[in-house]
Amino acid sequence: MLQKNNKVDQKNSKLDKVLNQVLRYVGMVLIVLILFGLILLISGSDPIKSYQDIFSYTLGSRYGFTEVIVSMTPVLLTALAVALPTRVGLINVGGEGQLYMGACFATWGALTFSHLPGWVLLPIMILLGMLGGAVWAFIPGLLKSLGLVNETITTLLLNSVAPMIVAFFVYGYWHSPMDTNKTAMFVPAARLPRFFNSRIDLSFFIALALLILFWLLLKYTRWGMEMKAILGNAQAAKRNGIPINRYWIIIMCAGGAIAGLAGMAQVSGFFGVLMAGFSRGVGFMGFLISWMSFGDPLAIFITSFVISVIMTGGNYLQLTVGLPFAVINILLAFTLFIVLAKPVFLQRKVA
Amino acid sequence: MGDINNELDERILVSMQGITKTFPGVLANDNIDLDIHPYEIHALLGENGAGKSTLMKILYGFYGADSGEIYYQGKPYQIRSPHDARGIQIGMVFQDLNLIPALSVAENIALFLPNLPAVLNHQQINEQIEDVSKRYSLHVNPNAKVANLSIGEQQKVEILKLLLSDAKLLILDEPTRVLAPHELEGLFIVLNKLREDGYAIILITHKMNEVFSCADRITVLRKGRVVNTVLRSEVNENDLIEMMFAKRITSVETPEKQAVDRSGTPVLELSSVSTTGEGDAIKLDDINLQIFPGEILGVAGVSGNGQKELSDLVLGIIGSSGKKLINGENVTNRSIPVVRKKGVVYIPENPLMMAAIPFMTVLENFALTNTASYIRFGGLAMDWGQIHKDALAAQEKLGFDVPLYTIAKALSGGNLQRSVIAREMSRQPELIVASYLTRGLDVQSANAARKALIRARESGAGVLFISEDLDELFKYCDRMVVLYQGRIVGVFTPEETDIYEIGHLMTGSEVLYAAEE
Ligand SMILES: Nc1ncnc2c1ncn2[C@@H]1O[C@H](COP(=O)(O)OP(=O)(O)OP(=O)(O)O)[C@@H](O)[C@H]1O
Ligand SMILES: [Mg+2]
Numbered sequence: 129m130l131q132k133n134n135k136v137d138q139k140n141s142k143l144d145k146v147l148n149q150v151l152r153y154v155g156m157v158l159i160v161l162i163l164f165g166l167i168l169l170i171s172g173s174d175p176i177k178s179y180q181d182i183f184s185y186t187l188g189s190r191y192g193f194t195e196v197i198v199s200m201t202p203v204l205l206t207a208l209a210v211a212l213p214t215r216v217g218l219i220n221v222g223g224e225g226q227l228y229m230g231a232c233f234a235t236w237g238a239l240t241f242s243h244l245p246g247w248v249l250l251p252i253m254i255l256l257g258m259l260g261g262a263v264w265a266f267i268p269g270l271l272k273s274l275g276l277v278n279e280t281i282t283t284l285l286l287n288s289v290a291p292m293i294v295a296f297f298v299y300g301y302w303h304s305p306m307d308t309n310k311t312a313m314f315v316p317a318a319r320l321p322r323f324f325n326s327r328i329d330l331s332f333f334i335a336l337a338l339l340i341l342f343w344l345l346l347k348y349t350r351w352g353m354e355m356k357a358i359l360g361n362a363q364a365a366k367r368n369g370i371p372i373n374r375y376w377i378i379i380m381c382a383g384g385a386i387a388g389l390a391g392m393a394q395v396s397g398f399f400g401v402l403m404a405g406f407s408r409g410v411g412f413m414g415f416l417i418s419w420m421s422f423g424d425p426l427a428i429f430i431t432s433f434v435i436s437v438i439m440t441g442g443n444y445l446q447l448t449v450g451l452p453f454a455v456i457n458i459l460l461a462f463t464l465f466i467v468l469a470k471p472v473f474l475q476r477k478v479a
Numbered sequence: 480m481g482d483i484n485n486e487l488d489e490r491i492l493v494s495m496q497g498i499t500k501t502f503p504g505v506l507a508n509d510n511i512d513l514d515i516h517p518y519e520i521h522a523l524l525g526e527n528g529a530g531k532s533t534l535m536k537i538l539y540g541f542y543g544a545d546s547g548e549i550y551y552q553g554k555p556y557q558i559r560s561p562h563d564a565r566g567i568q569i570g571m572v573f574q575d576l577n578l579i580p581a582l583s584v585a586e587n588i589a590l591f592l593p594n595l596p597a598v599l600n601h602q603q604i605n606e607q608i609e610d611v612s613k614r615y616s617l618h619v620n621p622n623a624k625v626a627n628l629s630i631g632e633q634q635k636v637e638i639l640k641l642l643l644s645d646a647k648l649l650i651l652d653e654p655t656r657v658l659a660p661h662e663l664e665g666l667f668i669v670l671n672k673l674r675e676d677g678y679a680i681i682l683i684t685h686k687m688n689e690v691f692s693c694a695d696r697i698t699v700l701r702k703g704r705v706v707n708t709v710l711r712s713e714v715n716e717n718d719l720i721e722m723m724f725a726k727r728i729t730s731v732e733t734p735e736k737q738a739v740d741r742s743g744t745p746v747l748e749l750s751s752v753s754t755t756g757e758g759d760a761i762k763l764d765d766i767n768l769q770i771f772p773g774e775i776l777g778v779a780g781v782s783g784n785g786q787k788e789l790s791d792l793v794l795g796i797i798g799s800s801g802k803k804l805i806n807g808e809n810v811t812n813r814s815i816p817v818v819r820k821k822g823v824v825y826i827p828e829n830p831l832m833m834a835a836i837p838f839m840t841v842l843e844n845f846a847l848t849n850t851a852s853y854i855r856f857g858g859l860a861m862d863w864g865q866i867h868k869d870a871l872a873a874q875e876k877l878g879f880d881v882p883l884y885t886i887a888k889a890l891s892g893g894n895l896q897r898s899v900i901a902r903e904m905s906r907q908p909e910l911i912v913a914s915y916l917t918r919g920l921d922v923q924s925a926n927a928a929r930k931a932l933i934r935a936r937e938s939g940a941g942v943l944f945i946s947e948d949l950d951e952l953f954k955y956c957d958r959m960v961v962l963y964q965g966r967i968v969g970v971f972t973p974e975e976t977d978i979y980e981i982g983h984l985m986t987g988s989e990v991l992y993a994a995e996e
Binding site: 367369 | 794827838859
């Protein structure tokens with residue numbers, strides 16, 4: 129009796145929580161729009177017109193919409209690369225570095241096995257990309273579980289090393305005859321297939337599949353439950369016989385592998401070449417998205433989408449009305465700031 | 480009864496009127512009236528989950544009541560936060576202790592001092608702490624980090640914290656569960672002194688002898704309601720127990736101790752085991768002990784003398800030199816899953832920190848020590864039906880009724896302990912490591928837990944039984960060791976020794992056991 133009651137109550141309060149969240153997000157979006165409108169006014173554009181442009185381009189045109197998806201794909205992956213380790217209490221700030229290493233390993237595959245057909249070469253590149261990211265995450269995971277160094281610091285430090293390794297190979301060995309800072313274009317077999325006559329490629333669907341797997345893992349599986357326990361109270365989990373060190377290493381590597389996959393997708397799908405310094409902070413963006421979404425798969429999807437709309441719309445404004453890119457950065461910063469600050473006055477009280 | 484007020488001070492210090500508090504699915508307090516006078520020690524009794532802690536947390540401003548009023552010296556007073564409560568000099572020690580692990584003892588206490596200066600004078604604070612702790616036999620090292628303290632030491636810090644603050648109404652939620660006899664003695668001396676000075680003290684406890692040795696008045700709660708408030712002189716132990724449970728409870732008969740067969744392989748054997756004692760942890764020094772099938776080995780000692788380290792060592796949390804054998808197999812420095820698979824179960828001293836995941840339900844927590852046996856499709860799903868069945872069966876065996884879908888953090892202290900005991904005892908244990916087994920349990924549940932232990936012994940399990948309650952140790956143990964500063968300083972059978980000798984050894988003979996005079 130009592131237990132049933134409890135369950136019903138829990139469900140109710142869950143619904144309440146969801147409603148609460150939705151209200152908060154709507155409120156936050158409004159605040160951002162108003163603030164940014166002011167900035168647009170100051171910089172001499174018509175805010176209403178600009179907003180119209182942004183939304184009709186990103187959400188109203190087929191091409192614009194596919195571009196949103198394209199810019200969303202890598203951050204979905206890098207956000208997941210952060211979200212997974214947070215579920216065992218690890219903070220992976222190293223998505224950027226892991227992404228570079230993934231791109232680096234995958235490129236080696238693309239250049240070395242370029243004679244192979246796509247259906248062999250692409251899986252090899254995907255595996256190599258994941259391996260590269262995993263290797264880069266293994267170091268912090270190991271150090272953490274040995275109790276030596278905190279993973280936050282090591283992942284952060286390794287971020288600056290990875291691009292140098294990439295640069296070393298690109299400048300030293302792999303660059304094409306024409307350029308010194310990038311490889312030759314990959315052969316068609318090394319490119320991820322594209323869909324819908326757009327730049328959307330296979331990695332988008334892989335990312336979606338991984339998000340769903342992530343959700344299933346947490347919700348139904350034994351491992352998800354043990355991870356929940358480690359996050360909730362590592363000390364008790366350990367005493368209950370859950371191998372927490374093993375989890376720390378494996379989950380960290382899995383996170384790294386997903387970031388590495390993002391790197392592979394960038395070079396194989398988006399660019400088709402490996403450039404030194406290609407990433408433009410995709411890994412860091414994933415970090416922010418994961419934290420704004422509290423590591424929740426659905427929230428990651430929505431947040432990535434919103435951010436991508438802003439980025440893509442911003443790019444568009446830059447081209448059409450010559451809005452300086454710095455202003456788009458301000459918009460992004462506003463968004464992040466407002467979301468992270470979680471304005472108190474927008475919170476309804478949950479009993 | 481009725482006119483008790485006249486016998487005490489005219490003015491009521493604090494009066495709670497018509498307090499009601501519900502949690503999702505639970506009516507924790509139901510229209511409760513409670514008056515607290517200066518110059519009194521007021522005992523609050525009731526079975527596990529009766530609503531004692533909830534009522535006190537409302538008085539301390541930690542929870543808001545759904546309805547009801549609080550009067551301070553006759554005038555309505557709004558207590559919306561612990562800060563408000565501190566404003567009228569109410570102080571509280573929580574049942575599940577509430578220290579900041581990363582800070583030292585002195586810092587934790589300093590944070591609670593009234594008018595804390597902007598620049599801390601550490602030396603002065605340390606002196607203050609040492610002074611009070613010496614006066615009342617509550618010894619702690621002011622410089623130790625709280626994270627490394629045993630549960631008993633943490634309890635002492637909490638009590639010191641309260642004593643050093645300016646509180647005039649002291650709420651103590653089960654402060655005595657993990658204290659050694661001479662510390663209890665010290666505590667009651669303090670409480671009596673404070674009462675003489677006009678302080679008011681609310682004491683929650685499950686131990687009847689404590690109630691009768693110090694309380695002036697007693698309020699009994701049952702299922703969220705006040706059964707009655709009585710003067711101590713009006714009642715005896717059986718009356719109180721009947722009020723608490725609405726039935727008579729027969730105490731467990733002291734079990735017939737069977738002679739233990741010490742010829743076979745011991746369940747647990749430690750030979751020349753030493754640890755390094757990192758940080759503030761106690762260094763275990765050359766520990767030798769054997770537990771045979773069907774034997775309860777008691778570990779006596781003042782909390783903080785290596786009990787936590789000893790139980791952690793058996794489970795495999797900390798490594799060691801020397802040899803650790805379980806059922807003859809060498810498991811020195813093997814991982815916890817390996818040790819657990821050999822049939823070792825573990826009831827830790829602090830369930831909320833060391834056994835339960837606070838935000839997981841009782842049911843999920845139940846599954847945790849044994850996830851592998853509840854998997855379906857190779858781990859892709861969990862067999863919740865089976866888990867539910869097993870959890871119910873485990874509770875039924877002990878006569879417990881902890882709600883399965885409540886998160887661990889929301890359980891009453893006793894219910895949490897019950898859920899841990901039910902889980903661990905459901906595993907067909909071969910070696911039971913139990914620290915403060917009956918901590919926080921009401922009389923009925925404590926009996927059930929002890930019975931379960933005896934049943935396990937009868938079916939051939941070995942038990943490492945860590946406690947500070949000497950009566951309990953003498954009653955249930957086949958043999959006892961005394962732990963002092965990480966070393967075993969004595970091995971006895973209960974017949975060979977007495978409480979005084981053990982008391983001496985526990986304290987390193989420095990502090991005389993108070994009952995000796
Ligand atoms: N934060 C909470 N959320 C939900 N339920 C709670 C919460 N705190 C207490 N309860 C419930 O309220 C009831 C009374 O709990 P309380 O802690 O007051 O009991 P208690 O008398 O102190 O018991 P014990 O002797 O075991 O400490 C219990 O059923 C408990 O599960
Ligand atoms: Mg309680």
